[in-house]
Amino acid sequence: MRKVAPYTPIDNVFVLMLENHSFDNVFAFSGIPGLRVATPANANSFEGKSYPAGSNAPVAMPTDPGHEFKDVVEQLCGPGAALPNGGPYGHIDNSGFVANYATSASEGGPPPTSEHWGKIMLGFDTKNQLPVTYQLATNFAVCDTWHSSLPGPTWPNRFFVHGASSGGWTNSPGKADMAAWMTVAGFTYPSGASIFDRLNGANLGWRIYADEYGTLAGSIPQVASLKGVKYKINTSGFSNFANDLQGPYPYAYTFIEPNYGDVTGNTYTGGSSQHPMDSMARGEALIKATYEAIRNSPVWERSLLIVTYDEHGGFYDSVEPPAAPPPNDGSPLDSRINTGGFMFDRYGVRVPAIVISPRIGKGVVDHTLYDHASVPATLERLYGLQPMTDRDRLAKDVLHLLTLPAPRTDCPTVLASPAPEAVAFAAAKAQEPRPAPNQPIPDSGNLQGFLQVLAKTDIELARGDPAAVQAIQAQVARIDTVGEAEAYARAVTTRAELARAAREAASHPPPPSGS
Template sequence: MAGGSDGAGSARDGERGARDAGGGERGTRDAGGGEGGDRGHSRRDFLKFGGVAAGGAVVGGAAGFAAARATGAGNGAGAGASARPGHSVAATPPGTIPPRPGGPGWDHLVVVMFENRSFDNLLGHLYAEDELPAGETFAGLQGDPIRIDGPHGRSYETHAYTGTTDEIMSSPRPDPGEDYPHVNTQLFGTVDPKRNAELQVSQMEKPYNAPPAGSRPTMRGFVHDYHNAFHMELGRVPTGDELEMALGGFTPDMLPVLSTLAKRFAVFDGWHCGVPGPTFCNRSFFHASTSHGYVTNHDNGGTEKWFRKSAASPTVFNRLDEAGISWAVYYDDSQHVSMTGLIHKPVLERFWHTNFFPMSDFYASVADGTLPAYAFVEPRMLYDHNDMHPPVGTVDVTEVDGVKVTGGTISDVRAGEALLHEIYSSVRSSASTTGSNAMNTMLLVVFDEHGGTFDHVPPPAATPPGDGSPGEMDFTFDRLGLRVPAIAISAYTAAGTIVHDPVHHGSLISTLTGKYGLEPLTKRDDGAPTIDGAVTLDAPRPVTDWPQTHPQYTPRNPEGSDPVPEGHDDRPLTPPGRNLMGLLKAHTGTDDALPKTWREAHAFVEAHGRGLFGPQ
């Protein structure tokens, strides 16, 4: 499968008509089938003092990189978006950072991509009917619950998660199916052939639960697929009450950081991921506008398939580099390796020591005003992960004085919230007068894919990136994946902004190539909607108007101590963690066994990952 062979032809107007293809922004209920630890001192002290660092000071590897490339804050002339009339705010108060010289827009774009959550799962309950900004609509779950039939004649409704705090924050558990055949069942309700319901993905047979040609997604198969995934993972049939997890989601008070930023800046209610499949494929679409024909992470050739010559498609990083525009990828200090760098090894390996940096360098660059034009942030995906991916394994339950107490507060959505709080707070406090700062930096929060969690909006048709030939599992890449949460934060973004543009994972590339006059990568990103709809103000909001965020708890600091907490040695890795270790094993060629637990992953990455990425 060549890099250009992702699928067969549908017209671009199908992609731009995402709202119509998806059943309409407000009509999707019918289309979808419904009735209606303590941190260490290093990072904390850095955030405390770094925000008032003198502009232009050079600290750390990333800052040195920015200075050496001599592009720094001077890259770009704006987002290219027109300010929306009637959205101006008061002039910037004296003593604060001056407005961006180029007017509305941004010079530095920071993207943090979390893992495996749908729009409805995290943001579906963001607004109640009576809370919407005046004149606005929102494609969420406000109003009557959506009802879906499940196995054994029982029906289920969309609802907010219930249970103990730790149970809620680690929901859904077990992890839903995210691979292409599972997504087919979720969207179309199909299991074809029927025996696929009791098979692992690698064992499934044609047509891999794909529907007949011309079928439209009903969004009514989530409960049935969760039943099948539950049975395959835990080896037993779920109870009716356990199946309720399939349609659960979070409320704003459960996610105070994410919901605050979504309401006080801009939320996209129509951002779809690139392919109805798993992590690697969607992360590849985000930066390469293709998954090289793949719809699985490691089936049909193992993780090493991502290193084939057919997977050597250029990325937007390559386009930026050719044009002399600065960029960087930041990975967790304790993880040592970058998933982005490994997925795109054929075209990015030569940059592993020049453009890839640990997160400590990110915070230094934010504080010093030396962010590159484009910065991509990866959460921690291994032990004690803060990527918001649903945990794998059992919840710890003990009894204290006859009362059941649920453990396992690490590695749930609160850890991701704490990371987002740190990133946002660092950008909010950045005050360089000569480089990147809060006035000229946009922070984009997005997720790679829905991870099997429920969403009610059918994915629209899409332009295949390649020549139209079928790829892995015969998918033709003529439809997008499901909606994912996406939030844009900038000084030129009005509070309460809801962007309805039909954006998708090709939009990041389209935005960057359009801004800097670069060639598109594939037909998918060529002309795709940009993120410029989040630039809504003529005058910037002063930082004093930006909210302060308050995560529910501060997770432990694995960089400052043993990254595997005592008693958690045997916790299993999530799929992103396992597959990241698979990429590392394939790259090194080691005969060491592929790690399955947190402790094994720590030992493996210390032995084989140190020194692969970052300044030498």
């Protein structure tokens, strides 16, 4: 591998990105000294009652907190706040989290009942409820000023980690405006490049893993929406991860996605993403498996692992998101995909982030301002790659945390197990009935995005034949129910797996007869 920072003893960068938790939700009541966190003095008021920040968050939320762009405006700027079209973001005092949770309907389903309103202010007893996360945070570096890249939902924030831009998107994918989001070839950045393109240009290898243990639709990686990243061709099941690390592993960068659970029924249960309505247990197990696979492999001493979250999921956080440098990459200002004419000049809410390496001291608390563009910024400075936008050009990287002259020898080889209460909750959720096949699917949200990943894959398998492309697009446009979505996911995944098997067989032909 060609590095322009030879003093940096890292050859392999790994990133695991989970779902929808604020920094305070995970760490405010961890007891880890030195963190900038909420206390019971931080509170929101709604309908004449004060709701303070507190501990012992529930294993899972009863309803999905709002986290669309318009929800986050209210959460940060106060009850009823909205962004004037093209205007400044507004005064931020983090006072609208309870009001938004109590009233938002953006995630579908009824709002929570009043006895649950205050749960949006609660943080986990990290040491006991999230023992895997706590052990890593206290053994390596926890970053208490890592913000999501924009005050909005999952998909645009995940685009930022791959390309330091969301291409102008602030919203979740919607069926009606999908044409503005996805070309036949997939999501394309205005700059023309993702971090994977940059790595390709430098002849540096990369690898993507998706947790396939869970629902089929939930195992589709969001990163496969990008142009140049092919589902099942460029993505591998996480079950192969530990074994792959034991052999030659010539990949400069590895990105890992969780299983998103029940995306067709919009409950997200049964996954490993740590979605608010699901247990944290399988996500803790995925973190544990990721760390242990790297820790007990030949690449450990020259590795760097970042565990973070795409956005805050509607959970309270006490820190004001600061101003941010806009990407300035020519992203369109399109009202179909950008609510309120947002200029991408403000970071989103803080999210948890842990940076792990044997070259990092034990128990480091890092106050550096980061966002998801810090991931490509780290790779760019490590390998001499050109930035894609002004956001990653100006973003801080994490290389300064690698302060030790030699690898530590006291890093744990095995981590704690997930909390029993969370494991029991996950097992109970797994027994709940699946949504009926005739249940309608929502017109916007994660499932619509995953359907486009499947359509992109289908088109790639059809080799871009115009008639086939038209037929595929028409077929996906007609998908309206859970049963239809799941059937299409099965069909495309099967075809993609067959294509991958054929490709692997062609690259490793059997020896000649008689040899």
